[in-house]
Amino acid sequence: MKKYLSRIYMLIMYIFLYAPIIVLAIYSFNESKSRGNWTGFSLKWYIELFQDRDIKTALYYTVSIAIISSIISTILGTIASLGINSLKGNMKSLVLNINYLPVVNPDIVTGISLMILYISFNMDLGFNTMLISHIVFSTPYVILSILPKLKQLDKNMTEAALDLGATPMYAIRKVIIPEIKPGIITGFLTAFTLSIDDFIISYFTKGEGVTNLSIVIYSMARRGVRPTINALSTIMLTVVLILMLIINKRSNLESKTKNQREARY
Amino acid sequence: MRKKIFLGLILSIIILSLTSCSTEEKETLNVLNYDIYIDKTLISEFEKENNVTIKYDTYSTPEEMYIKAKAGASNYDVIITGEYMIERMINEGMVNKLNFDNIPNFQYVGEQFKNQPYDPNNEYAVPYFWGTLGILYNKNAVDTSQKSWSLLWNEKHNQRIIMMDSQRDSFAAALKLLGYSMNTVNEKELDEAKALLLKQKPLVMAYITDGAPDIMINEEADMALVWSGEAVSAMSENENLDFIIPEEGSNIWIDAAIIPTTTKNQELAEKFINFLTSKEATLRNIDEVWYSTVHTEALKEVNEELLENHAFNIPNEDIEKMEMFRDPKEFIDLYSKRWTEIMADKID
């Protein structure tokens, strides 16, 4: 009985979570523009989508900013984590607290504060400002995912490496980095997804025709329900699904091989 | 790992160079225009013809545009916006004089759109489209025996009225209903209008800019305060819809292209303005934005159906009663403050 109840509960939960997305996807194939009635199957909204100039530019900027900002924030974050880990006392907690600010601050406050900074210093609002902003808000997450790994690190290992004649740089490269790699990868992925998905901070720091997908969707949605947005969301959902399946499969495979390896010993 | 970081660096350098290639090799033109106010293929066409890149930016109300253009760092080359904002920007020295030798298409602009108060000597602006403000309504739901702004205050249509989130336009409706000028600089009149708009708030379904036609086409609301072109486009998709220009008088507006002082390439900007105001471009834009044209030659080629639509071919007797927005100078702050207060007011 209890089992059934919990099954029904989860079923309702999943309906609640997925019904809107499925409805969105179904209506992307509706021939009619109006959402009230179904007039027939059509792919015309997809064709219209691929001809839309705004969406093409937005896609370009979204992806390039996500790639560049996540790479830079991963590098910056990794180096900074190494440094922060060796800081001591008040200095360390001060840096950590400032680093934590963009995480706890509402996005809108981060967004406007960066906008004020750029405009006060007469910087061109555009690609560069958006890129900097994305690095600003994603680096703290990179650091937060690497620091715990650094804490777990066995200090003796580095010292052993140094005793055996490794230069500090060599020790970092060969001993520390491989150990904190999972943290770096998590940080990179977090930075990437945060950047792809960001709306609010980009909204305040965009300019000169540089937009991202979220901003385009926002300005389209403000005008009402558009089947082209439905088409766009269907595509985005499919991409996410495929990506997630690949990641899942890979991690399953990895854990399997790991288990096998462990079993062998 | 080192390899990967290295690869990452190379990748980012490639991307960076790619982005800078596409922006720096060609000349660029930064254009700022209303949302949905152009046939977008025209932009790509101009880019191709002249081998330039256009960075196209949009906004939804002139107030938003002004903030963008005023921001210290902006470097727009062409801005298309409403006449009262142009007047304000000219007064504040934000607009360059145009070299009309580069804009021969200016000769086709109808005489009634030249020498207007915002640019009395035709030095700064090239008119783009014109139109008016009115009520788009559903014929099956609204009784329009009296063509008045008071329709928007009719309690029978509780939660079926769409208003604009645009301060000047909303105040225009209220001020006209009270019998005042929509350019009033009298604080008492403005307060009365504010009280009226506050009284209306419980009846309003939503405050939306640009989204009203969609809701009206779907018959999800009875009426909406809209600009004339929005009405034309909605009426073309749902024949139950009609448009009235209230008898108390409405607003006549002209949107025009200007070149702000921030431009780095005035000649190219002028070329773009000329391109946009050619007959062909105008005709293609009409099909996209549905506003009334200022282009005398293009008007001759507009199809019959459109000419019969009174939201496109606005009747003279209505025009006579219309008023153009003027820049209320510092007084504009009082408009903004009151509008923010109206939007901030709690209902329920």
Next chain:
Amino acid sequence: MKDKTKYFSYPYIVWIVTFILFPSFLVLLYSITSKDSNGVTTIHFTLENYELFFKKMYVNILFDSIWLAAISTVICLLLGYPAAYIISNAHISKRNTLLFLCILPMWMNMLLRTYAWMTILGNNGLINNFLGFLGLPKLNLLYTKGATVMGMVYNFIPFMILPIYTALSKLDNKLIEAAADLGADKKTVFKKIIFPLSMPGVISGIIMVFMPAVSTFIIPQLLGGNKNMMIGNLIEKLFILNGDWNFGSAISIVMMLIILISMSIMNKFDVDKEGGARLL
């Protein structure tokens, strides 16, 4: 070694001072100066921006935002806790899939998720068409406070489920078994052991739902029809439309304080510092 790696943090310290600390200082500076002060020479300090905010109307917006966000958080908790509990009790082979299904929508763009509800709630939307089909009168669903709350719950519920699940899955089964052996019935076990031990997750969940909910401006705009401004809408309007940076900054500072204060209060309850709050 340690002493030298310390220097690695210096570039980042310069970075955060430039792009985090200094901008926050600018916001603070704008919030305590008046609009007329152009440039450094004529700078004019004032508290009028804060005074203006404490006018009844604006304070009401603040309370309203907190109220709507609180309702959404409570709904998320009521709906999310059972879900997290069920998942954590599911067979180990299914757990990951069940959890994955809860988090997947989070990977879709937030604006799209919000937009999806416009299609469903509209006057001629899916729900109303269904009601009409049943011969029932149509309801005004879109452009109401209810729609705003709905949108917040839908958008943020994964943030509630995830940390609670993490806390529950860390629970030591031996404790529950011991309690059962000692004669506690299921209710008592839940009340005395499971729920208290899942508190860190609950608190992280509350923080992670409440924070974005109280500061959102998209949801009230798209689903609320712009009628009931929330604090985020006011800030957006002041910066984007009015260009009133001073008043906008003052409100941002107030919002920042509220968030920081509620965070520190919540963190007092959070015994387990490694809890889900850092899950992102």
